[in-house]
Amino acid sequence: MTFTQRARGAFQAIAVVLSLALPLISAISPADARVGGGFSSGSRGSRTFSAPPSTSTAPGSASPFNRTITQPGSPGVGAPAGGGFFNSPGRGMLGGLAAGFLGAGLLGMLFGGGMFSGIGGLSSIFGLILQIGLIVIVIRMAMSWWQRRHANPAYAGASPASAGAQSSFRSGTGFGLGSTSAPLEIVPADYEAFERLLGDIQAAWSDEDVARLHTLATPEMVSYFTADLQQNRARNVINKVSNLKLLQGDLAEAWREGDTDYASVAMRYALVDKTTDRTTGRLVEGSDAPTEATEVWTFVRPRGANWELSAIQQT
Template sequence: MNKVGVVSRKWTKALVVSLALGLALLPALAEAKAGGGSSMGSRGSRTYTPNTGAPVQRSLTPPPAAQPSAPPMAAQPAPGLRSEAPAMAPQASMARRNPLMTGMMAGFLGAGLGALIFGGHGFAGGGLGGVLSLVLQGLLLFFVVRWAMRLFAGRGRPDFAGAAPQSPPGPAPAPAPAHGQARQPQEFPLTQEDLSSFERILTGIQAAWSRNDVDGLRHLVTPEMAGYMAEQLAGNAARGLSNQVQQVRLLQGDVNETWREGGAEYATVTMRWEAGDFMVRIDNGAGAAGDPRSPVATTEVWTLVRQRNGGWLLSAIQQG
């Protein structure tokens, strides 16, 4: 084999390795940013009440006791009874919704790489022509996945919509309180200072997250949320990675509901924001996944809590 062929083969191997590593890191990138793309935390007595966000999957608040089910009456159902539509599952990241697609793409690249290393011809065959075909297919798959992740990441709208209430959609209404009165979307108004606080909390949390600063997070979130985020940061560190969320910009905030429980006040807000969201290696600071020059749009439903006349803290995140 001539020198040109040897050099081309080495560069091709390096390119395929890079693509394979990039696909392997796609699930990690999809779960980046503070909260890791999860729906978690506590919303007081409304923790498990349906709203505009995905159902809470992890919480210190115990779920309500299940009501005993009535015996089946398939033969002669009672008049007026109807089956309820199942609750919608939470919107997961693309890597979770399509694990087969991500696995197949990584497998294809891995198979081609193995053939290059151990002397085979990959699945394209034909020497250098087969290698170039493999590279082109790998590049195509990579950009298709990247495009799809951007498409489903959500789109922001360019302003903060003050305290305009937004009724949660869906066929299943939230259960009424025990005293029988209908719930109001907002039991108390939010001031402009409250809304500005929410924006400061958003940027402050992402900044502390990027520094791996758990103590800084504790000033902005509840102890429960600080514990969850500390676990996620430790998981990234165990893999030698640090998630950087930079140049955070709030696109729009919609107040969904406010209510009081005991001495606490709660507010739920749909936050649409964008930021550079990428992974770097802790040992040398080299980029591992994501592009800091390409902002990623995110839609999340945040619940914040404060004691009377106290400061707001993030108490729950739900994916939008």
């Protein structure tokens, strides 16, 4: 193998890695500094892997969890099918073709051949461009298939009774009262508790008051908040949320599991989100201008106890 062939092989391998990474990079948006860090975190009981129904406040889909202690396949939990990108059981023809296509192509390029080394035209630079383009197309198709496979069945598993849970929705004045058709009735006092928790949790986060957070959220959520706060300390910054105002909210679904109540509510709120240097007070991220966020918060309470935050999902 000549130096030129080695260089060309290395270039092809790098191009393949970049083509694999680009779709993933483009799907990642900068994390927000507010409580939760812009991630979808927590657990929703047996519905952790079922997306909450869309509402007037959050008409789109809620993101699957980036961080959760709930294990797929646990009793009562709807586990997403499969164990990975290409090794999921029953992945279908597209997954098998994508795996075989990429595997054969990568091996061919790493050993000095082209993606289709038997076709002479692909040994040229135009052939290389075509190979990279084909890889990108196949990866995008496979990722699209994988996302549908892992997300849509879970989304379709939502309770039909809860789909109309926001029939008496109000906007601009806090929560709509929802409907009594949900498996668990949510009353005005519950909505007041949800709005109060939204403000109290953001305030405890701004004060870095972990003890206070333990009274407002589940241990799982507090573990995520604590890890995020530790990262801020390592960067020598502090995040402050102020001027919080609930603009709109409504019930996505509410249900009961044994002696435990759950309620997922969509909330659109305004806030000032600033991150400053701990030592100098210099602004690092954010601004004094109010921004808006729309998230689905899930609350949990043992029978007769107070509501606590158990999950935040981005929309």
